[in-house]
Amino acid sequence: MERDQERIRNFCIIAHIDHGKSTLADRLLEITGALSQRQMTEQVLDNMDLERERGITIKLQAVRLEYRARDGREYVLNLIDTPGHVDFTYEVSRSLAACEGAVLVVDSAQGIEAQTLANVYMALDHDLEIIPVINKIDLPAAEPERVRQEIEEVIGLDASDAISASAKTGTGVEDILEQIVHRIPPPQGDEDAPLQALIFDSHYDPYKGVIAYIRVVHGRITKGMQIRMMATGKEFEINEVGVFRPAPVVVDELKPGEVGFLNASMKNVKDTQVGDTVTNAAQPAAAPLPGYRQVKPMVYCGLYPVESAEYEELRDALDKLKLNDASLIYDPETSDALGFGFRCGFLGLLHMEIVQERLEREYGLNLITTAPSVVYRVNTTTGEVIEIDNPNKMPVSGSIESVEEPIVSATVMVPHEFVGAVMELCQDRRGTYKDMVYMGTSRVMLKYELPLSEIIYDFFDHLKSRTRGYASLDYEVAGYRASNLVKMDIMVNGEPMDALSTIVHHEKSYHRGRALVEKLRGLIPRQMFEIPIQAAIGNKIIARENIRARRKDVLAKCYGGDITRKRKLLEKQKEGKKRMKQVGNVEIPQEAFMAVLNIRDE
Amino acid sequence: MPEELLLSTPDLPSSLYIHVPFCVRKCLYCDFISYPYSSDGESEYLAGLEREMALWEKNVAGERWTLSTVFIGGGTPTCLSSGGLGEIITNVERHFNLAPDLEYTVEANPGTVHRAGLEALRRSGVNRLSLGAQACCSNTLRTLGRIHSHQQTVEAVRQAREAGFDNINLDLIFGVPGQTRAGWLGCLEKIIALRPEHISAYGLQLETGTPLCAMVDDGTLQPCDEDLQLDMYYAAIDTLQHAGFEHYEISNFARLGRECRHNLVYWHNGGYLGLGPAAHSRLDMRRLANEERLDNYLAVLAGGSLPIIRCEELSEQNDIFETVFLGLRLSTGLDLDSFRERFGVTLDQVYPELVARLSGANLLEINANHLRLTRRGLAVANTVMAEFVPFTKS
Secondary structure, eight states, X not given: OOOOGGGEEEEEEEEOTTSSHHHHHHHHHHHTTSSOGGGGGSOSSOOSHHHHHHTOOOSOOEEEEEEEOTTSOEEEEEEEOOOOSGGGHHHHHHHHHTOSEEEEEEETTTOOOHHHHHHHHHHHHTTOEEEEEEEOTTSXXXXXXXXXXXXXXXXXXXXXXXXXXXXXXTBTHHHHHXXXXXXXXXXXXXXXXXXXXXXXXXXXETTTEEEEEEEEEESOEETTOEEEETTTOOEEEOOEEEEESSSEEEESEEOTTOEEEEEOOOOOGGGGOTTOEEEETTSOOSSOOTTOOOOOOSEEEEEEESSGGXXXXXXXXXXXXXXXXXXXXXXXXXXXXXXXXXXXXXXXXXXXXXXXXXXXXXXXXXXXXXXXXXXEEEEETTSOEEEESSGGGOOOGGGEEEEEEEEEEEEEEEEGGGHHHHHHHHHHTTOEEEEEEEETTTEXXXXXXXXXXXXXXXXXXXXXXXXXXXXXXXEEEEEEEEEOEEEEEEEETTEEOGXXXXXXXXXHHHHHHHHHHHHHHHHSOOOSSOEEEEEEETTEEEEEEEEOOOOOOOOOOXXXXXXXXXXXXXXXXXXXXXXXXXXXXXXXXXXXXHGGGGOOOO | OHHHHHHTOOSOOSEEEEEEOEESSOOTTOOSOOEEOOHHHHHHHHHHHHHHHHHHHHHTTTOOOEEEEEEEEESOGGGSOHHHHHHHHHHHHHHSEEEEEEEEEEEEOGGXXXXXXXXXXXXXXXXXXXXXXXXXXXXXXXXXXXXXXXXXXXXXXXXXXXXXXXXXXXXXEEOOTTOOHHHHHHHHXXXXXXXXXXXXXXXXXXXXXXXXXXXXXXXXXXXXXXXXXXXXXXXXXXXXXXXXXXXXXXXXXXXXXXXXXXXXXXXTTOOBEEESTTOEEEETTEEEEEOSSHHHHHHHHHTTSOOEEEEEEOOHHHHHHHHHHHHTTBSSOEEHHHHHHHHSSOHHHHSTTHHHHHHHTTSEEEETTEEEEOHHHHHTHHHHHHTTSOOOOO
């Protein structure tokens, strides 16, 4: 089949979680014959277990579909998947940059959500043609008219020919394909120009090395070509180029407008940074494609093996994860309480949880995670600026001129009856009110500036619970702001526990300190002796609790002759103890190190 | 497998346990194997048990087991028909030699005994009766789901004496939901007044899957406060010692010379043979477990094999560990000389610094070269014992 650019359409699907992106993608694959009905038992695009469990897409994929349109012509449709979480905004922007159009899927019973809005704006910034789809019209609660109006009012898109569809039943899906063909412009690459291909994702394959997912913008890319990564300057010889249909199929070359993959014996995903431009080393392009930047971690935490003997295993596991995740950053660090471990940087909390879970699940490690921290900027009295990703790196108070913290501008969309509850929550989290816009008659868009540290952990959970699940949230980093921040230390049995130190706002420190020691009292099991737990700022104790000594455990029977049962029980008891960290004389369970997260001011 | 395993069993143990898996009604706290009594079930069980004895006898051909302790427990052995229990006792005599100083215990529920049955037991050689009194106060008995009243316990003891039993144990449970300290002390007084030779007093443990545990989980019952249960334990020790009982094991009290010899075999980590569903044996360095369900137990025996479901080859590490935690249950403690004789190493060589650390915390003490729990250590016995779990890299 001919592959001229006129017949290529590159698009992605923008949708809020649960609005039906995966179902629609499955349906598109099915209708275009990329997958048989029989293979459709599971949603294909989300292929990581974790993603499936959480119902969200984390890593991107691309699929090439072949579609015979109503005009009788064959088209190549490249569907580029986008991650659906705020942690991965940069990746989203790179996949949008690889497209000419986007299908905007909105749930006809729910309406537009904040995340969707942010992504649509980003798509509009990239001059993408937007095809609005009102999905789930088979639901009894569907209000397609209201949603159509909302799309027009909130986004400012003409939604008069928005497609009413049900990805579940297949209604309207052909219409979507037709609009993709007729409304999304074909790529406009120059086949004879020097090669410029955009890397929008990569993954590590143990046999082939790194597979880079690319969109060719100009020029051609062929097997055997010596390529150069324009940001890193690294050069490689291409072993294979190919496309996903959805299984990888090797082809001779990829031409302008085409989407596919390349492998070139690259050993590390660092060599294929998302957003970088691939060019022909023999005939390089004058400039890379716009938009590349190095991703910076937003959140840091300490990862420590429960058994210090597992330190090497943890390092190996991180090295392996890093092969597949260029945004993961880690450096060795030492804690008095926890021993040797790593300070790890993540794009956000979800990213952190995913890494943590994979380390435990796939590598069988038993980990202690310290509370996540954002990166603070400390201006010292000597005029230095220090970036701090660990509360323990905070200089002594005498040498601090001021401390700045990262601020985000957040957008919350919510039915109007919950506006009060959301505003209260934002105030509570030291938010600054910015704007409020009514979307139609029933929903409101609120804008706040909030310290990142206040929203990274449980803000979204609280938002959901206070709005009965109706609120949606999006945010972007909006710079740094000076704030009255202090370091709070926790002492257990008189010993400072560096792993429990946090940076808190001064006004909230008493409350936090009290709540944290109470929480720790509940988490640290009673031991053979009394244990005081104290919170301190500098030398000043601001809260104290005591864990009473344990006086008894089970005085049970010996089960007649079943000695094995008794032995197993004792082994289990000992095993439970092993999951705790021995700090000084005190055994501290893993949860205690995360306790600081669950402390809130209500 | 079981057959060859037995042939390599040179040291025949001299203790026998028989599990009777029937009760009139299962108590609400119990997670042992027991079924509601039926006469059909009884006759099938008796036939299976006889076959099991015969198989063991055949497998150690040439030698006779000589038993110095027999313990028929359950379940409720006395819920069997008088003839049924008699048949077990007769079969034991047919298949095993009995030592002259045999301790022969039968467990009984006060609600299932009568004068004639007790006399028959005594005549057939049973010389120790263990009565499950468990509590005295009617509320506590009801919470536990016992089928008898305290009056029936009193009556059972009287009849046992008349039948000639001069060695009676009464089992008690403390820390029952709703039980008070005063109620427990009152109960102890009533039990002491019955002048038993032996008293077992166990803290109630809520076993997962039992109705009592479910009632505590769903809030129907308030569990006993941890500190209160500990108070009750220490109160029992003091009260019973004052009344002339020796506190010879964590949960057991006896008049001088009336310690339960059968249980002492367990605590000294000795060998014993267990028969019946869910019974356990220790033969040399092996621990065996029987099929738990009666139907499986019977089916395997019907096929001509021993109903063994698990056979664990004890590692020396585990043998040492078991010897330590069982020995620590005894008030005299773990005999450190016997330990060295048995294993060829000292306890300190196996667990460097551990004893010193736990002694430093006032949990263990050494007295006349015996290692034992202190009064404080008794309350946290499991924690102390768990310290001796051998280190293994999983």
